[in-house]
Amino acid sequence: MKRKAPIEGTDVAEWALADGLQRVESRLSELLCSAEPLLTEISSYLVLSGGKRVRPAVTMLIFRACGGQVMNDIVDVATALELIHSATLLHDDIIDESDTRRGKMSALRKYGLARTLVTGDFVFSRAFQLCARFEERLINWAAEACVKLTEGEIMQGRFRFNPEVTLADYLEIIDRKTASIFRQGARTAAYLADAPETLVQAMGDCGYNVGMTFQIVDDLLDIDGDQKKTGKPVGIDLRDGNPSLPIVLAMQRDSTIAPMFARHDLSDQEIDALQERIRATGVVSEVRRMASEYGQRARASLRGLAPSEDRDQLVALIEQLLSRAQ
Numbered sequence: 001m002k003r004k005a006p007i008e009g010t011d012v013a014e015w016a017l018a019d020g021l022q023r024v025e026s027r028l029s030e031l032l033c034s035a036e037p038l039l040t041e042i043s044s045y046l047v048l049s050g051g052k053r054v055r056p057a058v059t060m061l062i063f064r065a066c067g068g069q070v071m072n073d074i075v076d077v078a079t080a081l082e083l084i085h086s087a088t089l090l091h092d093d094i095i096d097e098s099d100t101r102r103g104k105m106s107a108l109r110k111y112g113l114a115r116t117l118v119t120g121d122f123v124f125s126r127a128f129q130l131c132a133r134f135e136e137r138l139i140n141w142a143a144e145a146c147v148k149l150t151e152g153e154i155m156q157g158r159f160r161f162n163p164e165v166t167l168a169d170y171l172e173i174i175d176r177k178t179a180s181i182f183r184q185g186a187r188t189a190a191y192l193a194d195a196p197e198t199l200v201q202a203m204g205d206c207g208y209n210v211g212m213t214f215q216i217v218d219d220l221l222d223i224d225g226d227q228k229k230t231g232k233p234v235g236i237d238l239r240d241g242n243p244s245l246p247i248v249l250a251m252q253r254d255s256t257i258a259p260m261f262a263r264h265d266l267s268d269q270e271i272d273a274l275q276e277r278i279r280a281t282g283v284v285s286e287v288r289r290m291a292s293e294y295g296q297r298a299r300a301s302l303r304g305l306a307p308s309e310d311r312d313q314l315v316a317l318i319e320q321l322l323s324r325a326q
Contacts, residue, residue: 015071017313020060020078021053023071027079031126042111042119047086049102055081057317058210059185062203065302065310068193076130077192080142081185083127088149088177090120095153096240103232138188145184152176161241163251163258170248174215175208182211199304206301210318212294217325219244220287223275235271245287250278257281288325295322 025048032043056078063074093101093108094116100106107116124146131142156173159165186207190200222237223246237244241264251258260266260274295318305311 017057017060017064017310020071020075021056023075024053024056024079024082027075027130028082031079031083031130032123034122038111038115039119039122042107042115043086043123045110046090046101046107047083047123049104051082051086051102053082054210054214054317054321055085055182055185058182058207058314059189061310061314061317062186062206063189063193065305065308065314066190066193066195066199066203068189073134073192074189076133077138077185077188080127080130081181083123083130084142084146084149085181087120087123087127088153090116090123092153094120095157096242098236098240100233138191141184141188145181148176148180152178152180156242159243161262161264162243163262165243165248165251167245167248167252170243170245171212173243174212178215179208179211182207182214186210202301202304206298206314209294209298209301210321213291213298213318213321216245216287216291216294217321219246220284220291220325223247223278224284235268235275238266238271238274245290246278246283249283249286250281253281253283254278291322291325295319 028047029044032040032047034040034043059078059081060074063077068074089101090107092098093106094113097108098106099109107119111119128139128142131139152173152175155169156177159169159173183204184207187200187204190203195203219237222234222244225234227234236242237247238261241261243261247257247261251261254277257274257277260270266274298318299315302311302314
């Protein structure tokens with residue numbers, strides 16, 4: 001495999017996950033700097049405001065569990081993934097006309113549509129600036145994830161406020177919008193660690209299943225979560241007409257929910273009542289079961305890895321994601 005050499009002084013054989021994640025934060029700060037201070041301000045407002053950093057953590061742990069040692073390459077991959085994810089959040093807030101993001105005013109509300117849109121383009125561009133130093137195959141994987149993200153956004157738009165959405169439609173949407181970037185990050189990590197092709201594909205499967213688990217749990221928390229714990233308001237999917245898993249399943253069980261989901265003008269009181277009706281259908285346990293199944297598949301994908309602390313941390317991360325739904 002022909003790969004570009006790492007930057008001088010970054011060949012670190014022994015480093016903890018926390019060290020790698022701190023390097024990601026530093027790289028994010030560097031790359032968000034622009035000749036236009038407003039671009040720096042807007043992008044930093046979102047990207048450096050927190051976030052779970054699940055994608056970088058999964059990517060780095062898989063890299064290490066597959067025997068990878070050089071920090072520089074995987075830090076850049078993890079940073080690029082986080083930039084791509086952040087750019088989509090900026091654009092999503094425009095599409096959804098979101099008032100809040102990560103517990104505070106969205107960039108859209110704070111800076112306006114035009115500036116938020118351009119900042120999303122800026123953040124995307126920084127991501128591919130990082131990817132440029134890697135070989136063509138890895139750049140294509142990153143581009144493939146971005147194509148899927150855009151396709152997923154358009155597909156979700158087709159089913160926004162649309163009670164005809166099916167479970168198969170929902171699964172395809174989150175495959176494209178969420179799981180695709182987890183998959184590409186995971187298989188890129190294994191590839192950079194010089195893992196055999198079968199293990200690269202297995203790690204891609206692991207990333208996919210982690211991404212599906214992550215999104216399903218996130219959907220559940222929007223219906224059955226505690227705002228004090230999650231740090232964001234509940235009922236956002238109903239307000240925006242997004243066909244989350246609990247909503248899709250509940251419409252199959254209670255025909256009175258569909259016409260409510262199709263409305264664009266639900267009051268806060270109606271949203272609260274509709275959430276209660278969705279919970280009353282019993283879908284919460286079904287959603288938890290589906291999240292657990294994807295979590296089990298993610299763990300099963302790790303069987304080809306040799307026992308290690310990093311493998312154990314991957315298992316623990318999957319369990320942590322599932323515990324959020326309890």
